[in-house]
Amino acid sequence: MIGRLAPIFFAGVIALAVIGFLVGVMDGVPQPGGLDETSMVAKFDQKTVDANPKLIPAVSYSEVSGSAMGPTKAWQSTPQSLPSSQYDLYTKIKLSPAEKEASGQLRASRRAFNGAPPIIPHPVENTNDAACYACHGNGGRIDGKKASVMSHPFLGNCVQCHGAMAPAPFQNLDADVDTSFVGLPAPKQGQRAFQGAPPTIPHSRWMRENCSACHGGPNGWKGMESTHPWRTNCTQCHAPSAELDQMPASDWVPMLPPLDVVSK
Numbered sequence: 001m002i003g004r005l006a007p008i009f010f011a012g013v014i015a016l017a018v019i020g021f022l023v024g025v026m027d028g029v030p031q032p033g034g035l036d037e038t039s040m041v042a043k044f045d046q047k048t049v050d051a052n053p054k055l056i057p058a059v060s061y062s063e064v065s066g067s068a069m070g071p072t073k074a075w076q077s078t079p080q081s082l083p084s085s086q087y088d089l090y091t092k093i094k095l096s097p098a099e100k101e102a103s104g105q106l107r108a109s110r111r112a113f114n115g116a117p118p119i120i121p122h123p124v125e126n127t128n129d130a131a132c133y134a135c136h137g138n139g140g141r142i143d144g145k146k147a148s149v150m151s152h153p154f155l156g157n158c159v160q161c162h163g164a165m166a167p168a169p170f171q172n173l174d175a176d177v178d179t180s181f182v183g184l185p186a187p188k189q190g191q192r193a194f195q196g197a198p199p200t201i202p203h204s205r206w207m208r209e210n211c212s213a214c215h216g217g218p219n220g221w222k223g224m225e226s227t228h229p230w231r232t233n234c235t236q237c238h239a240p241s242a243e244l245d246q247m248p249a250s251d252w253v254p255m256l257p258p259l260d261v262v263s264k
């Protein structure tokens with residue numbers, strides 16, 4: 001009995017499947033109901049995008065491979081600078097060994113080792129490079145404190161190298177870890193052929209391209225300034241170290257060139 005009913009049962013199932021398929025095909029592909037695509041396209045037309053450089057129009061997956069890769073316009077933000085106070089390059093500078101010692105200690109407290117990117121010793125609210133640059137581009141002063149000047153060219157995404165402070169709720173946490181790591185200390189001075197001779201540069205020039213960021217008149221670290229900030233070609237007299245520079249003669253640096261940014 002069961003053996004005779006089984007084919008009839010399966011024939012029924014197949015008939016139902018065929019009817020279901022035909023009905024489905026006749027209905028067509030389901031359309032999105034509430035989404036009005038035309039109004040979205042209108043909102044983000046090219047004119048709106050041009051007017052607001054922070055708007056990044058999304059591309060469809062099929063366009064991804066053909067679209068430009070790399071930093072977006074918003075990420076490659078425009079550096080702004082604050083007005084800086086006038087400075088007389090020819091002011092007489094008196095170097096104080098005590099100030100040099102203090103500057104050295106403050107610098108060391110923010111660096112894992114000599115040449116490491118310093119941590120950011122203040123809270124940062126956003127990761128907008130233009131904000132960092134406004135203060136650190138040419139040593140903006142705020143509340144009696146001076147923002148040290150970038151020793152290197154403008155590089156995008158400051159916080160990829162400079163560690164930010166812990167965000168608000170975590171600032172009181174004890175995050176110290178036991179470690180025996182001891183960073184390379186900064187050199188105290190260069191070598192001189194004789195007294196009064198220009199000292200050699202006791203550090204690499206990589207990421208320290210802007211000598212005046214540390215040794216310069218208006219911006220230098222106290223006690224580390226040179227007595228002659230008006231001179232332009234520092235390496236004319238101060239010999240770089242072949243060992244520390246690790247750079248071939250062509251000044252080749254194993255790094256992407258800095259972003260080409262426009263200052264407003």
Ligand code: HEC
Nearest residue numbers: 110118119120121124131132135145146147148158159162
């Ligand atoms: C409102 C101005 C201002 C802004 C904006 C600002 N900074 Fe600073 N920054 C300062 C000042 C002032 C100091 C010096 C603090 C001190 O000496 O105690 C400083 C110190 C630093 C230092 C330590 C420098 C050193 O050599 O010891 C780093 C690194 C730094 N900031 C990075 C950043 C980064 C990255 C940003 C953006 C996310 C940023 N700052 C935004 C004002 C600013």
Ligand code: HEC
Nearest residue numbers: 115116117129132136148149150151155156157158161207
């Ligand atoms: C690729 C990593 C990298 C990026 C990106 C970077 N920095 Fe630095 N920065 C360094 C290093 C390394 C040093 C330390 C140079 C030294 O002491 O030899 C430094 C030093 C500094 C100093 C301290 C100079 C001093 O007085 O010792 C400031 C201020 C600074 N950077 C700000 C910035 C700002 C602002 C940005 C973003 C516009 C930025 N940095 C992006 C690696 C970076």
Ligand code: HEC
Nearest residue numbers: 151187188189190199200201205208210211214224234238
């Ligand atoms: C990020 C900060 C920084 C930058 C930028 C920097 N230096 Fe230095 N420099 C130091 C420190 C730290 C020392 C060791 C302490 C000292 O002598 O003041 C030093 C020491 C020196 C000395 C030896 C000074 C002495 O009394 O014996 C010379 C010369 C020198 N640097 C030249 C240069 C030149 C030229 C440049 C630019 C290519 C440069 N520095 C860029 C931080 C810097």
Ligand code: HEC
Nearest residue numbers: 196197198199211215225226227229231232233234236237
């Ligand atoms: C014409 C040669 C010459 C040029 C160019 C030159 N220096 Fe010097 N520099 C000297 C001499 C000489 C001394 C030693 C001065 C002394 O012992 O009284 C010196 C000393 C220094 C010192 C030790 C502190 C001091 O002033 O005694 C630093 C730091 C320094 N120079 C940085 C620089 C920087 C940065 C530049 C580029 C802006 C530069 N120098 C350009 C000749 C030069």
